[in-house]
Amino acid sequence: MNEELNNEDIQIVDEEKVSRVRETLPNDELIFDLAELFKVFGDSTRMKIICALLEEELCVGDIACITNSTASAISHQLRVLKQSKLVKYRKEGKTVYYSLDDDHVKQIFEKGREHIEEI
Amino acid sequence: MNEELNNEDIQIVDEEKVSRVRETLPNDELIFDLAELFKVFGDSTRMKIICALLEEELCVGDIACITNSTASAISHQLRVLKQSKLVKYRKEGKTVYYSLDDDHVKQIFEKGREHIEEI
DNA sequence: TGAATATATGAACAATTATTCAAATATTCA
DNA sequence: TGAATATTTGAATAATTGTTCATATATTCA
Numbered sequence: 001m002n003e004e005l006n007n008e009d010i011q012i013v014d015e016e017k018v019s020r021v022r023e024t025l026p027n028d029e030l031i032f033d034l035a036e037l038f039k040v041f042g043d044s045t046r047m048k049i050i051c052a053l054l055e056e057e058l059c060v061g062d063i064a065c066i067t068n069s070t071a072s073a074i075s076h077q078l079r080v081l082k083q084s085k086l087v088k089y090r091k092e093g094k095t096v097y098y099s100l101d102d103d104h105v106k107q108i109f110e111k112g113r114e115h116i117e118e119i
Numbered sequence: 120m121n122e123e124l125n126n127e128d129i130q131i132v133d134e135e136k137v138s139r140v141r142e143t144l145p146n147d148e149l150i151f152d153l154a155e156l157f158k159v160f161g162d163s164t165r166m167k168i169i170c171a172l173l174e175e176e177l178c179v180g181d182i183a184c185i186t187n188s189t190a191s192a193i194s195h196q197l198r199v200l201k202q203s204k205l206v207k208y209r210k211e212g213k214t215v216y217y218s219l220d221d222d223h224v225k226q227i228f229e230k231g232r233e234h235i236e237e238i
Numbered sequence: 239t240g241a242a243t244a245t246a247t248g249a250a251c252a253a254t255t256a257t258t259c260a261a262a263t264a265t266t267c268a
Numbered sequence: 269t270g271a272a273t274a275t276t277t278g279a280a281t282a283a284t285t286g287t288t289c290a291t292a293t294a295t296t297c298a
Contacts, residue, residue, distance in 0.1 A: 012180070012273075012274095013180050013181050013184045014181055017175075017177070017181060018181050018184050018185050020174075021171050021174045021175065021177065021181075021185050022185050024170075024173075024174050025167065025170050025171060025185070026170060026232075028163075030232070030235065031163055031166050031167055031170065032163050033235050034160070034166050034228070034231050034232065034235060035160065035161055035162055035163045035165075035166045036161070037161075037231050037234060037235060038157045038158075038160035038161040038166075038227075038231060039157075039158070039161030039162075040161075041153070041154065041157035041160075041161070042154055042155075042157040042158030042159075042160070042161040043154055043158075043285090043286075044147075044150055044151050044154045045286075045287090046154075047150050047153050047154045047157075048144065048150055051143075051144050051145060051150065052140050052144060054143075055139075055140045055143050056136075056140065058136070058140065059244080059245090060244070060245055060246090061131070061132050061243095061244065061245085062132050062133055062136060062137050062140075065132045065137045066137050066140050066141050066144070069287090070287080070288080071244075071245065071246090072245085072246080072247085072287080072288075072289080073286075073287055073288080074245095075244095075245060075246055075247080076246085076247085076286075076287080077286080078245095078246095079246080079247090085234075091294095091295095093244090093294095093295060093296065094242095094243060094244045094245075094294070094295045094296065095243095095244065095245085095295095096244075096245065096246095102234070102237070104230055104231075104233055104234035104237075105234075107230045108157075108227060108230045108231060108234070109153070111223055111226045111227045111230055112153050112156050112157060112223075112227060113145075113149070113153065114223055115156060115204075115221070115223035115224075115227070116149065116152050116153060116156060118221070118223075131243075131244095162255090162256075164256075164257090178274080178275090179274070179275060179276090180273095180274065180275085188257090189257080189258080190274075190275065190276090191257080191258075191259080191275085191276080191277085192256075192257055192258075193275095194274095194275060194276055194277080195256075195257080195276085195277085196256080197275095197276095198276085198277090210264095210265095212264095212265060212266065212274090213264070213265045213266065213272095213273060213274045213275075214265095214273095214274065214275085215274075215275065215276095
């Protein structure tokens, strides 16, 4: 029996191991959300913004200046960071001040740095 | 003085704050490397591979089966994970077993999960 | 109100990248 | 050696995405 399950597309796998590991996987939504979160950290411009905000609250113009970028490019990227709840903002007149939303950003950043620096 | 520094392209910024924060920024290479590292976490397929390997060492075929992907696609992605020193491997006959290279992977994963789950 | 400043936004373009498919290696075993 | 299995690799395609540019919105102040 079970012959009909085999064809040239199906590999010979450790069925027991496969189903065991499969059950431990987080659901697809969490996997997707995690990938989306890390994607946000996966760009040099955004990483620079994060590094700058690790120091202190900054407005768009100052971030643009610090990162040698344009206010428009920074604004686009801050939007991405905002959507991922990595930064929050407050308005003061014409100026919008951004800051990191919670301590996870710093923790994720530090873990990444540890990995890089220990290679 | 200093008039010649101003034109329509230069914003009015907090010079003191800008240079202070600029000096605290990691160098461009570290920023780039960090972004490259997180980019690797920023893909659902690779995130699934990482989740599976958090459980135990697995061969390419089993990972493909667990993640509902092809061995070729998984092999391509394992190459990316290998280049970032996130996974290591050992050969046993025809089979290549992959596992996570160090504990940072788990720590980064957990910090990401915490952020997601606390929103 | 109108000018000046700060930020945001939408469309377009260029660049990056994940998957697929076909083919190449590598290894075991009859 | 030759067939079978496991993995890798390279090229091509399709989709995603970061920046730019022009423009829009919001706010202050004379």
